[in-house]
Amino acid sequence: MKNKIKDLQVNNLSLNFGQNIIIDNISFQLDKSDILALVGPSGSGKTSLIRCITGLETPDEGEIIISDSIMFSDSMNVPIEKRDIGVVFQDFALFPHMKVSENISYGIKKDNKSKTLSQISSLTDLMLMCGIYHLRDRYPDELSGGEQQRVALARSLGPKPKILLMDEPFSNLDPGFRMQLRMEIRRILKYLNITCLFVTHDQQEALYMGDRILVLNEGKIQQIDRNIDVFQNPKNEFVAEFIGLADFIDGKVLNDYAETEIGKVEIKTKAKNGASVDIMIRPDDVHINKTKNGNGFVVSREYRGMYYIYYIKLNSGKLVKSLSSHINNYNIGTKVDVKLKPGHPLICFQNKVII
Amino acid sequence: MIVIKFLIYFFIFLFCIPFIYLFQFGLSNLFFSINNLFSINYFQLILNTIILVLSVTFTTIVISLFLSWATEMCKLKFVKFWRILLIVPMVVPSYLAGYLFILFYGPKGAIYQFLNNLGINVNMPDLYGFWGAWLCLSLICFPYVYINLSTSLKLVDKKLEEASRVLGHNHFQTFYRIIFPNIKNSLFAGSILVALYTLSDFGAVAALQYNTFTLAIYTKYRSFDFSGAASSALILILISMPIIFYSVKMFVLNSYKISQRPSNFSNLKLFDLKKYEILVQLVIFFIVLTSILIPFLMIFTLIFKTHLGFVETLDLIKWSAVFNTFGGAIINSMLCVFISLCLVLNISKKNSKLRLIFENLMYFGYTLPGLVIALAFVYFSINYFFSIYQTWVILILGYTVLFLSAGYAPINTNVQLIGEKYTVASKSLGKNFSSTFSNILLPLYMPGILKGFLNVFILTAKELPVTLILAPLNFHTLSTVIWDNLEEANFSAAGIGSFLLILIISIPTYLSVHAEDIKIKFSKTNR
Numbered sequence: 001m002k003n004k005i006k007d008l009q010v011n012n013l014s015l016n017f018g019q020n021i022i023i024d025n026i027s028f029q030l031d032k033s034d035i036l037a038l039v040g041p042s043g044s045g046k047t048s049l050i051r052c053i054t055g056l057e058t059p060d061e062g063e064i065i066i067s068d069s070i071m072f073s074d075s076m077n078v079p080i081e082k083r084d085i086g087v088v089f090q091d092f093a094l095f096p097h098m099k100v101s102e103n104i105s106y107g108i109k110k111d112n113k114s115k116t117l118s119q120i121s122s123l124t125d126l127m128l129m130c131g132i133y134h135l136r137d138r139y140p141d142e143l144s145g146g147e148q149q150r151v152a153l154a155r156s157l158g159p160k161p162k163i164l165l166m167d168e169p170f171s172n173l174d175p176g177f178r179m180q181l182r183m184e185i186r187r188i189l190k191y192l193n194i195t196c197l198f199v200t201h202d203q204q205e206a207l208y209m210g211d212r213i214l215v216l217n218e219g220k221i222q223q224i225d226r227n228i229d230v231f232q233n234p235k236n237e238f239v240a241e242f243i244g245l246a247d248f249i250d251g252k253v254l255n256d257y258a259e260t261e262i263g264k265v266e267i268k269t270k271a272k273n274g275a276s277v278d279i280m281i282r283p284d285d286v287h288i289n290k291t292k293n294g295n296g297f298v299v300s301r302e303y304r305g306m307y308y309i310y311y312i313k314l315n316s317g318k319l320v321k322s323l324s325s326h327i328n329n330y331n332i333g334t335k336v337d338v339k340l341k342p343g344h345p346l347i348c349f350q351n352k353v354i355i
Numbered sequence: 356m357i358v359i360k361f362l363i364y365f366f367i368f369l370f371c372i373p374f375i376y377l378f379q380f381g382l383s384n385l386f387f388s389i390n391n392l393f394s395i396n397y398f399q400l401i402l403n404t405i406i407l408v409l410s411v412t413f414t415t416i417v418i419s420l421f422l423s424w425a426t427e428m429c430k431l432k433f434v435k436f437w438r439i440l441l442i443v444p445m446v447v448p449s450y451l452a453g454y455l456f457i458l459f460y461g462p463k464g465a466i467y468q469f470l471n472n473l474g475i476n477v478n479m480p481d482l483y484g485f486w487g488a489w490l491c492l493s494l495i496c497f498p499y500v501y502i503n504l505s506t507s508l509k510l511v512d513k514k515l516e517e518a519s520r521v522l523g524h525n526h527f528q529t530f531y532r533i534i535f536p537n538i539k540n541s542l543f544a545g546s547i548l549v550a551l552y553t554l555s556d557f558g559a560v561a562a563l564q565y566n567t568f569t570l571a572i573y574t575k576y577r578s579f580d581f582s583g584a585a586s587s588a589l590i591l592i593l594i595s596m597p598i599i600f601y602s603v604k605m606f607v608l609n610s611y612k613i614s615q616r617p618s619n620f621s622n623l624k625l626f627d628l629k630k631y632e633i634l635v636q637l638v639i640f641f642i643v644l645t646s647i648l649i650p651f652l653m654i655f656t657l658i659f660k661t662h663l664g665f666v667e668t669l670d671l672i673k674w675s676a677v678f679n680t681f682g683g684a685i686i687n688s689m690l691c692v693f694i695s696l697c698l699v700l701n702i703s704k705k706n707s708k709l710r711l712i713f714e715n716l717m718y719f720g721y722t723l724p725g726l727v728i729a730l731a732f733v734y735f736s737i738n739y740f741f742s743i744y745q746t747w748v749i750l751i752l753g754y755t756v757l758f759l760s761a762g763y764a765p766i767n768t769n770v771q772l773i774g775e776k777y778t779v780a781s782k783s784l785g786k787n788f789s790s791t792f793s794n795i796l797l798p799l800y801m802p803g804i805l806k807g808f809l810n811v812f813i814l815t816a817k818e819l820p821v822t823l824i825l826a827p828l829n830f831h832t833l834s835t836v837i838w839d840n841l842e843e844a845n846f847s848a849a850g851i852g853s854f855l856l857i858l859i860i861s862i863p864t865y866l867s868v869h870a871e872d873i874k875i876k877f878s879k880t881n882r
Contacts, residue, residue, distance in 0.1 A: 081524055093515050097536040
């Protein structure tokens with residue numbers, strides 16, 4: 001493996017509010033020009049972790065290192081303004097009394113009292129790159145949500161920070177617009193090769209934005225991996241359910257196969273023959289057909305335009321989800337035949353942990 | 356409805372009285388007595404007044420900026436205690452503060468006597484004139500700016516501070532470039548209040564013998580030079596026009612705003628003063644000492660000067676004065692709240708011309724010195740309406756013209772904040788206006804009504820010049836009792852009167868400053 005430059009190292013970080021453990025002994029690293037998506041349900045400690053790295057919160061224990069210089073340890077606590085971090089806040093926090101251009105140049109250090117030519121040109125470059133040059137003389141309250149978002153990004157990039165932290169930057173924007181802005185911002189981040197820690201509670205957004213994903217729950221790291229691995233090989237049931245829809249169905253192991261109530265299926269496990277495991281199935285692995293005497297029936301359905309998500313109750317009483325084309329229009333109560341056709345070996349869990 | 360319309364027109368007329376007085380009587384005398392114009396040194400008066408206004412305003416700004424920074428943005432011990440204590444100077448009426456100031460620092464004052472008893476003989480600095488008036492007014496006025504500033508500091512989005520820190524600016528740079536621009540407006544609002552207070556103040560300058568316009572007007576009135584008083588009042592109004600115009604337009608309304616806290620709080624750590632904390636604490640203590648502890652100490656020494664017991668000294672005050680103070684203040688506050696509600700509910704359509712006229716006249720009323728309004732009412736009643744001259748009716752009307760805007764502003768803001776949606780909702784559910792008003796609107800307007808009521812109550816209770824001039828013969832309030840006794844050097848009676856007056860207005864003052872907190876508690880218990 002190449003010895004990559006580590007832009008951010010967090011070692012054994014802990015934070016408590018009185019009796020409540022907010023962050024429980026977390027360690028991870030962030031490589032140069034990597035985007036790490038930090039995802040977890042609300043109250044999982046995402047924001048606290050970001051605030052610790054920024055310096056807005058003082059951790060109880062641990063170490064924070066940003067590109068080889070210690071920012072926080074037992075004996076050190078570098079003040080916020082000297083940490084070389086860019087932050088994009090959830091509600092942007094643009095200075096209401098400053099124009100767009102003043103907002104962006106606020107963080108850019110002036111060598112002398114007057115601006116140098118290079119500073120002016122870098123300011124212009126930054127505004128052009130973020131697509132806000134035409135807005136430079138406006139005040140924040142005259143901008144739309146998406147424009148404010150881009151100004152906030154440009155402002156945080158102004159001082160050329162070592163790492164960029166984005167705290168749920170899209171949560172205040174309307175959903176249709178989010179997709180477009182996600183693409184644009186990812187393009188800018190990749191163009192600048194900037195190291196970024198991206199916080200979100202939306203797993204779709206995490207899968208799109210992150211090169212790697214860190215799943216956090218109850219202050220503990222559940223998994224940190226490439227985005228494909230987090231989706232395909234979740235380490236435990238929490239990650240499986242949080243990143244994409246998942247159901248678990250009982251099965252008995254027999255030579256790389258398992259017998260379940262909806263058919264025999266290929267699995268990937270270290271469990272011994274005869275062991276009972278919980279097999280993870282995604283909705284697209286479950287196929288349904290309308291029949292007279294099926295092994296389940298439709299309990300409810302969600303119409304999502306191109307496809308349906310059907311909720312099926314099996315004869316055993318187990319509930320599974322199935323993704324089905326929009327052509328297959330089954331009413332609630334319809335008897336269906338449920339089959340597993342994943343097309344790849346499925347992964348198994350025992351006691352909520354992968355095996 | 357016709358009754359209410361009539362009431363509104365009646366008050367519009369009342370507000371016009373000072374202008375009739377100033378421009379009919381004042382203007383004619385100004386030109387008629389053109390020879391007298393230069394016999395009095397108007398130029399010196401103008402200069403004295405302007406210098407005092409500017410220096411007091413500037414000093415209160417400096418003190419309040421420091422205090423609000425320390426109590427709202429720094430990690431400070433006893434901060435809750437300081438926050439309560441620092442609004443107390445407001446309850447000391449200016450005429451009382453002026454006298455206490457002399458009794459403490461003056462040529463034969465408490466300090467002098469104390470040192471003399473120790474055998475040290477010093478000449479106390481001469482505090483009569485500018486220096487005394489400046490110090491005294493600064494010390495009782497700074498809470499007006501401080502309250503405004505600390506409230507708006509609470510309202511500044513803390514995320515902005517975080518953003519600035521992250522962008523590489525330290526605490527002080529952030530304060531200067533981000534926080535200050537966002538609290539600038541309320542700083543202006545507060546300092547305009549102080550400027551107007553100083554301009555129209557008559558008690559402190561009279562006690563400390565600093566010759567400003569208000570004192571000159573009062574002296575002329577007392578020596579029966581009514582035309583001279585009127586023309587001086589006119590000149591005073593003309594020089595203060597810029598401030599009045601500015602404040603009427605923008606700030607008086609805002610300074611009484613019922614504010615809403617931002618919903619998402621950020622717990623950015625307060626600034627750690629470290630070893631400088633003791634220094635900051637000392638400065639705050641010094642301000643509290645000079646503006647609160649010393650005046651209160653002086654009041655108590657006054658009370659016990661006669662070697663009478665506390666109960667016996669209480670008898671020096673006529674209880675009718677206490678009753679009059681209470682009664683006058685309550686009647687006037689209720690009247691002001693009633694008129695404000697009538698106005699807000701009846702001509703609530705935006706851009707209504709009648710409302711615009713009323714509001715502007717009302718704010719002019721607030722910015723006029725009480726002395727001028729009192730003289731105008733005397734002039735008017737003697738010439739056109741002698742039956743109400745020197746009755747309590749004209750006294751209450753004078754109070755109302757002077758203080759209506761202080762009651763109107765919070766009620767109006769509250770009504771604007773609530774909007775029309777609840778009225779519409781309630782009416783759509785089949786309720787008529789009176790049911791909607793008593794069940795829905797009144798509880799929602801309560802914080803504003805409460806704050807308006809308290810504002811007017813406090814101002815009326817400690818009012819002096821209007822009461823002195825307009826009150827019926829032998830009608831006394833606590834403020835006139837204190838004033839008369841101080842002038843006649845009956846210090847014990849003045850002391851006990853001050854004690855009672857401060858007692859009466861201190862609780863309303865506390866409640867008024869914390870009206871928003873009351874609102875929050877109120878809504879919590881309702882849930």
